[in-house]
Amino acid sequence: MVHQTIATKINPAPKASSKINNMCVCPCSKLTVIAVHKPLAGAWRSVSRWLLPCFLAACASQVPLPSPAPAPASSAPVAPLSIPTITAKPAPTVTELPLATVPDKRSRLVAVEWRDLPGWDKESMPEVWSVLLGNCERPSGSLAALCPQVRRLTLASDEEQKQWLMQTLQPHRIESLEGEADGLLTGYYEPVLEARKIPGNGFSVPLYRPPAGLKTGQPWFTRQEIESTQTAQAALHGREIAWLADPIDAMVLHIQGSGRLRITDSDGRIRTVRVGFAASNEQPYQSIGRWLLDKGEVKDASWAGIKAWLQRNPQKAQALLWVNPRYVFFKEEPIIDPSIGPRGAQGLPLTPGRSVAIDPLSVTYGTPLWMVTPGPTQSLQRLVLAQDTGSAIVGAVRADLYMGTGAAAGELAGRMKQPLRLWALLPKTP
CATH class of the missing domain: 2.40.40.10 (RlpA-like domain)
Structure with a gap:
């Protein structure tokens, strides 16, 4: 994680x-x-x-x-x-x-x-x-x-x-x-988010597996390029794990490194899975909260404060997210025991x-x-x-x-x- x-x-x-x-x-x-x-x-x-x-x-x-x-x-x-x-x-x-x-x-x-x-x-x-x-x-x-x-x-x-x-x-x-x-x-922490297996009905934000050919230590496309260029999107086509409704929730998941998804499948069945860190685009992390603070846009840079700012400024949402060029790719993991936390970098489940x-x-x-x-x-x-x-x-x-x-x-x-x-x-x- x-x-x-x-x-x-x-x-x-x-x-x-x-x-x-x-x-x-x-x-x-x-x-x-x-x-x-x-x-x-x-x-x-x-x-x-x-x-x-x-x-x-x-x-x-x-x-x-x-x-x-x-x-x-x-x-x-x-x-x-x-x-x-x-x-x-x-x-x-x-x-x-x-x-x-x-x-x-x-x-x-x-x-x-x-x-x-x-x-x-x-x-x-x-x-x-x-x-x-x-x-x-x-x-x-x-x-x-x-x-x-x-x-x-x-x-x-x-x-x-x-x-x-x-x-x-x-x-x-x-x-x-x-x-x-x-x-x-x-x-x-480990967030718990609603997700869909196929996009639609407001669920349009993808979570991806790593693209083929991604190399550790070698920078890949930035967040903005991933979301706006045909070349990057073509490389990620078919790599979607699930779709979220809120881009800020996706950013939270990228930053926390792991989370649980309540996925509604195409047949209507609901299952809970864990997604864990698999790789990144090897771009530097930039805090969107720090950016808002430095611009004088907010005094509370918690996730609640950021979401409140976005509700007042929905037209600025994409520009805010693109401040952070780092992008995280995930792997799907079954939840055998809901009481066990996500695995940390040591390879062991984390204890709250x-x-x-x-x-x-x-x-x-x-x-x-x-x-x-x-x-x-x-x-x-x-x-x-x-x-x-x-x-x-x-x-x-x-x-x-x-x-x-x-x-x-x-x-x-x-x-x-x-x-x-x-x-x-x-x-x-x-």
Whole structure:
């Protein structure tokens, strides 16, 4: 699930450090500085399927996660809020990932003590163990060796599980190369859209499979060219998966990278399928929300704000969409279990409130991260996993939190733009 994000505020997004001087994070003492981020080359194997139901909660499209606990006494209190969510289960197959390449020098790690992680003592081990077990579906590198112990400790007490994590993993504060530990958190989700198998009755916006001959890394036609030139349209003829009614909904799907379609077939039957990211035209992403803000057209660049602007300016709709030259092609995927989220770039189903998209040149896929973010949309102190990426997610302390499926998750994701700090939890070296 490769996605982008749009701007949601009137001014260009500042460095988050300018906004979080009062962030409720305990000060961290520098013990060791690692200038180059050594990769974690993946995650761990899953527990047997007969064991997982004991630990995974019953799934629903929007089930609030338990509220995070306040920070320790040395920090300002953080008001708990819940995330509407579904609980994702591990993928049905086990696949070994190749060793990851060394990330670029976009971040550095500073070893700290566990007591320096705000809220760690209040974390819910049942939730943590569920996502760790799921992460073991695609193990590799140093974390793969820990998966047998993760499975053996499934029936252990919360205290035993937490003690094992603290004895086995070393927390490291993630910083930019300039030593900046403050960053930015946004949110994304899986939309659910009405679609038709054949065009007509207002459904005229196609979703395409990749065209024949499309090459990774080689720019193809821009969005404007795809929608207006005969050459591009001829290359895509017969590649339609389904048709949507609203071009903005199609843009949302392109940006989120994955979604569910309620497709009405030609015989009137309705089926729900998932479409996932298959490829892009390799053109740069440009935010239409940022464009509207820069032009002074809107003060609210959320999807709701953009749709309201389009209702007032329908004649400008196509010009607005053409601001973003990037175009995404999809692949159709069956939904075997509606409770399971879309697959992220790591190849595993995303878990609402526990999966984040990161810059893979700063953080390796599968890395357990301790995340702290103070409101206004969500105040959270919890363990998350680096399982996805997005073209707008760039930098050392930068993450996009997966919120779940459907309209409620989308509303929450659209408002998420707030300060962030991250700690990588890495296996201790002998």
